[in-house]
Amino acid sequence: MNNNPYVQDILSQPDALRAALQGYPVQLLSSIVQAVRAGKFDRILITGMGASLNGSYPAVLRLSALPLPILWVETGELAHFSASQITPKTLLWVVSQSGRSAEIVRLLEICRENRPAAMLAVTNETDSPLATAADFLLPLNAGAESTVSTRTYLNTLAVMGLAATQMLDEPIGPALDAFYAAADAAESYLGRLDEHRQIISGLAKNLQNLLLVGRGGSLAAVFNGALVLKEAAKFPAEGMSAAQFRHGPFELVDEQFYAGVFGGDEPARSLNLNLARDILHHGGHAVWIDTQPEPDLPAWLIPPSQPLTRPVLEILPVQVLSIVLAELRGYEPGQFRHLGKVVLQE
Template identity: 45%
Template sequence: MNDYIKDILAQPETLKNAVQSYPYQQVNELAAMLKNNEFDRVILSGMGASLDAAMPAARELSKLPIPIILLNSAELLNYHLSQITPKTLLWLHSQSGRSVELVNIVEEILKFPPAVMVASVNDPDSPLAKAADLQLFIQAGEEATVSVKTYTNMLAINLLAAIHLTGEDVQTAQEELLLVSEKMAVFLADWENHLTRLDTLLGDFETLFILGRGGSLCTVNYGALITKEAAKAAFHGYHAAEFRHGPLELVQPGFCAILFAGDKTAEKPNLVLAKDIQRHGGKVIWVGQETHSDLPTFQIPYLSDWMMPFFEMLPMQALSVVMAKRNGFEPGVFRYVGKVTTVE
């Protein structure tokens, strides 16, 4: 078993560690500042899987009566630094804490510091962690290559902090995440059968899109990223609604879409899109908790709508392994990039 697959299978345990290590008191102090109107906006930023892991937190924070801005760190660094005000809560995300864009942002804001800088990070000795006013350590341990444990744990810690900051019940959320860890472990115990099932569902295809909306968007982006990294497969990740605005023209025999059912708001329009793709000659693999008789389905566990990304990412990790083997690569082994990106 290679290191990438070992990291995938280790996720339930590392997730449990992260949830149990959540820094309640420190985030509680930040929540009090927010309640006292000490911030005029929240800016969340990261790169790659770290940015994807910030998306559900940004959605949760949108319940607040102040602007919530989610930005790629290269864009923030080069074009949007003026958005950082003396009353900004700046929340930066980097599993290594050493990505070039994040390090450069830290240097730039020395000239005009925000009110508070928070860092979601795995490495406590990194420049990002040392510069932050509040460190949210994701407790993922060492990771070999492609982001799996670090993505899962950052997703969890970010969501817990966002729920905490919006005044909702963070302790109940922690309990639910521990149940997620248990359900994940059960799913991963049958890992080889899941790989076989997904490989069969995929069959032969020429073009593949990963589609979803709402809470599934982080997984859409994450899936498209890790299949490129881990399997050298050029798959497209698209918002399901955006797919109708042009890319639908690509559908024909040989086209395959992996479509996340999503939450109650997303499921109905996603189901209509699935039928349209089939009608135009394409193949759809439906990913959700329930099967549909007329849609090939890859079933995943379910606990609650906001927990769905933790289960949706599992078939994306399986897809990366299946496609690596099809393409003749060892899953998760880098050729050109490293664990840390040091050149912008």
């Protein structure tokens, strides 16, 4: 099974992440950072679809410390319903692994008539329509990807994280070091892939559905994990914030209910832990996804990391789960049935 293209993409993520770090153009954003300081933008609007949008979320949270509005809008909604948010003083930050999906192309058409102050692109395809149209380009350097987003997702987390660090006028060196350490930690984790598959299989054989929940930067793994399970394993999974789960969906909890709860960082960790225990108390099942186990919860452990790089490692057990579930359900992991790598139809 390790010869499967999707599994190979998963195993190659640490090297791809290092390539993104080595190729990150540190000097590129200097003029944008200066423009932010000088108040030349009235907002930063970050947009994308699927894994690209999910991978941008931790950076969105960090950028909220800036003294201007940070908007995070799915490109399909932006292009059709809220294009008026693109003003002549907007920094439009477009994240798209292919740079040529249907919604991105439509957005580029809109921007020909409704130009932002600057367009910053994050993409893996440096000859794509997005890359050509952008004023500034941050390449993902993930290499060719065969199936469901893996390397490009991790590299999006890293490139967006580094760019946010620069926007916040924080030193880039420690951030680069942290992501290199995360690449090493991911390599160590994936080096024991068979061990993790065995651990995760113990729960997976009972699953009929799964809800992933978390808070803060962990929502990147929550949203993208649910996407990966649907896409790579054809498995009905959803993701939402732990806070939203308290507001109604908690009524789903019964003996057939399963949740993956991401620990995250304090102060949210204690809230998430209480939620996992409440699910157990009401007869449901919860698996704890964190760096540290809890004595009353089954756990899928990830390597320790800094808050900046935790999202890189949080997705790994869900990727392993997608392999296990695909096999249990009789599917080739990561193989598309109805879609291609790039979505070209709205």
